[in-house]
Amino acid sequence: MDAPDVRLVAVGTALPGPPVDNAALAKRFGVDEIWEQWVDAFIGTRQRHFSVDLDSGEVRYRLADLGRIAAERAFATAGLSPGDVDLVVMGTSSPDQLMPATVNVIADQLGINGVPSFQLQSGCTGAFQALDVAHQMLSTGRHRTALVLGGDVCTKHLDLTLDPKDLTPAELVPGVMFGDGAGAALLSTEPRAGAPTIRRILVRLTGLDREPGHVVDWYGPADHHASGPATSEDYKAIEESVPTMAAEILGELQDELDWPDLDYLLPPQLSGRMTARIVESLGVPGAREISCVTSTGNTGNALPFFQFEQLLARMAPHDRALGIAVESSKWIKGGIALEMTA
Missing domain, CATH: 3.40.47.10 (Thiolase/Chalcone synthase)
Known part of the structure; x- marks a missing residue:
């Protein structure tokens, strides 16, 4: 079956x-x-x-x-x-x-x-x-x-x-x-008009022997005296790694699905400047970008849903969209492929 x-x-x-x-x-x-x-x-x-x-x-x-x-x-x-x-x-x-x-x-x-x-x-x-x-x-x-x-x-x-x-x-x-x-x-799993089909979801840990790019600490009573900030970010490492990882995710999904052309691209939403650089480096001609980070800030795991919300309002029959996310604390690749069937 x-x-x-x-x-x-x-x-x-x-x-x-x-x-x-x-x-x-x-x-x-x-x-x-x-x-x-x-x-x-x-x-x-x-x-x-x-x-x-x-x-x-x-x-x-x-x-x-x-x-x-x-x-x-x-x-x-x-x-x-x-x-x-x-x-x-x-x-x-x-x-x-x-x-x-x-x-x-x-x-x-x-x-x-x-x-x-x-x-x-x-x-x-x-x-x-x-x-x-x-x-x-x-x-x-x-x-x-x-x-x-x-x-x-x-x-x-x-x-x-x-x-x-x-x-x-x-x-x-x-x-x-x-x-x-x-x-x-x-x-x-029920058929529904106007609902795109999920063709592929990619999730892969790639952080072996790599230093974390983002650290968030939790303090309990035993270590509440710990010094230093609760959160810190190696922005330079993220700036160097995320565009390369985004390109790898995009290429893998396109090759696997045989989708040389895209209608929509949902790029990683780290910050306004970073997202613009990533989109430029990916070079996906004809794909319409769906980004929201300049007006929402980086909302972490909420961000793809803001992109999906815009996407669902725009997709037409036969449209294809790829979404990309990179987790920088221990380096995880994420991607999703959506297709609107007739």
């Missing part, structure tokens, strides 16, 4: 609060226009959304809140309900707690119970990894509809007491590049 096709039925997304632009960040931290211009020129991200109020430090949204909102929007778009779901998978690098798993908190808020649930901890390919798990389980024929979630709340690691002038570039970049958000997708 052939494996059933798995379709991307609907997507929902959620961002916390109003956008915070570079001028607002500069004003909040009392730095001059040169700092603001540095963010514009070096990072290229105009704004992002924070779950924490920058003035009061109040946590306004948790990842579970954003995940629930995104899922509710996906259900509304699809005309489905939580009762239609028989599988839930989530990818995140910043769960609300170590236990209970955030995926199960979201399921509880939605009224989902009695189904398999999985939470995968990973950086920017976590959404692809969650989609891969759901895709493989749906392909067995034992499940019909999966809710796949992805998101991150990075501002939990933002120390509002620090002075940006005292930070190294490795410490400064995460604070201006990342934002918070969540996304949800409904996958189904």
